[in-house]
Amino acid sequence: MRVTERYINGVVLTGLLVLPIWALAMDEPFTITLATRAVVLALAAVGLNLALGLGGMVSLGHAAFFGLGGYTMGILAYHAQTYSTLNLGLFSTDGTTSMPLIWLSAMVISALVAFFIGMLSLRTTGVYFIMITLAFGQMFFYFAISWAQYGGEDGLSIYVRNGFPGLNTLVPIQFFGICFTLLCIVLFLFARLQASPFGLALNATRQTRSRVQAVGLNPTRIRLLAFVLSGAITGLAGALFADLNRFVSPTMFSWQLSGELIVLIVIGGVGRLMGPVIGACVFVALEHFLGALTDYWHVYLGVVLLCIVLFGRGGLIGLLTGKEGAHV
Template identity: 85%
Template sequence: MRLNEKYFNALMIAGLLALPLWAVVADQPFTITLVTRAVILALAAVGLNIILGIGGMVSFGHAVFFGIGGYAMGILAYHAQTYTALDLGPFSTDGTKSMPVIWLVAMILSGLVAFFIGLLSLRTSGVYFIMITLAFGQMFFYFAISWAQYGGEDGLSIYVRNDFPGLNTLAPIQFYGICFTLLCVVLFLFARLQASPFGLALNAARQTPTRVETVGLNPMRLKLLAFVLSGAITGLAGALFADLNRFVSPTMFSWQLSGELIVLIIIGGVGRLMGPVIGACVFVALEHFLGELTDFWHVYLGVVLLCIVLFGRGGLIGLLTGKEGVHV
């Protein structure tokens, strides 16, 4: 039986609500942690999906924004926790433990960096674009490793999760609620964006850039705007991820992470609203359950991924709903 994609999406959301609530009742806090991890990775991948799915730009360096979000959280919270001033030249701050402020900083910073990276790398396309974004990722990675002030390769530990007004963020289910709500908001925005004139133009720019130009739009400007949006959302996810682990380290900048984000989207289905969400859930589940079976679980993960590529065109959603995916 083929599912309608809309029903399927609703089912996904319901599942993401029900599973953690069951975990609370059954007293399985670690299940909540796992689902939270999936939701945050999904959020990062939804950000990537804007440029990958709608705009057709394969960024192999999205870990840059994930990492910037993480370090924005790490650095602000570190200064707040050690009561030291963060000196930024003209002004200085004592850091903060407030999540909304951290999110804002994370999104602005990663958006800014995305602007500059986009400005340079969007001049290229295809494989060159994949590789130049990878190169930026590696630059940030090596920089973070030798950034001694904030722990270098050891990273930064934040002992207590940051605060959100009115909630106890240390309770797994409450922190999950925050992440889930943010994911829903971003998914809503993604759906609106996809249907908006901007989304349609971006989609057209992927398929036939010249046609976009002839109607008077500047494809470069469209792509850059999408890239900035995408970076900011992935940055937000990075800040949440750091808060989930109460820890940031250069691995958040690693090319493996950039690769994983792409993998999540492909597993679920490129350019689909819930593609990254189901992709993240499947990936986290595989990672967790295969790891329990054998030390050599990477082999099985590899085989599963291969099967998805070879036999599951359009990702899992495509498989379940019978619709081909977007080709990039």
């Protein structure tokens, strides 16, 4: 049976919305938390999909932005909750527990860092790019470990989840609602961007760089902008992830997480709008069900992944629609 991608997208989003509501009715808050986790991971992977899927930049260091978002939330909330002042030289702040402000800060900081990493790493392509992004990601990991003021290796606990005007974020379904809404907004923007002149140009830089240059566009600038946007979205997801766990630690910067974000995209389908969302749902489900069966579920994940790479092309969406490529 072949179905269209649009149909799959609708089913997945509806399912992701109905599951927590059903869990609320059945009084199973843990399922809501699992769904929130899937939504937040999906958001992070949508960010990466912009760079990796559309722009063909295989970044193995996106955990850097995820962690930066997390630590932005952790540091701002830490100062607000301990009534201490964060002094940054030029300006100082007393921190905040307001989610919108935290999101904005997380996105701005991630975007700035993405700009610098992009400036350096986009001078190169291919394998160099992979290794350099991986190395910069690791740089933040070690920096977070040695930064004793904010918990170092032990991480930083935030005891009360940050607030959103008019909502009680400590109620799981309300926090899910916030995350789900953000995911939908970002997916909408992603779809618009994909179809915009910028998206088309980005797609073209992935396919034939020299032709983009020949029509008078600057491929490096296009790729850099995409990388910055991608970092900002992943940073936003990091802030939400930290709020979900009420905890940040250097593991948010770990290279395994960067790898897992790529895995999410590939399970669903590279460069597809809903690829990361499907990937995140499958991943969280695998983690939950296989993890309950055996502590060594990563072995099976590895085998599944190998099979996808060696035998299946186009991820789950490709399998269902019968179309390998995302850009037909």
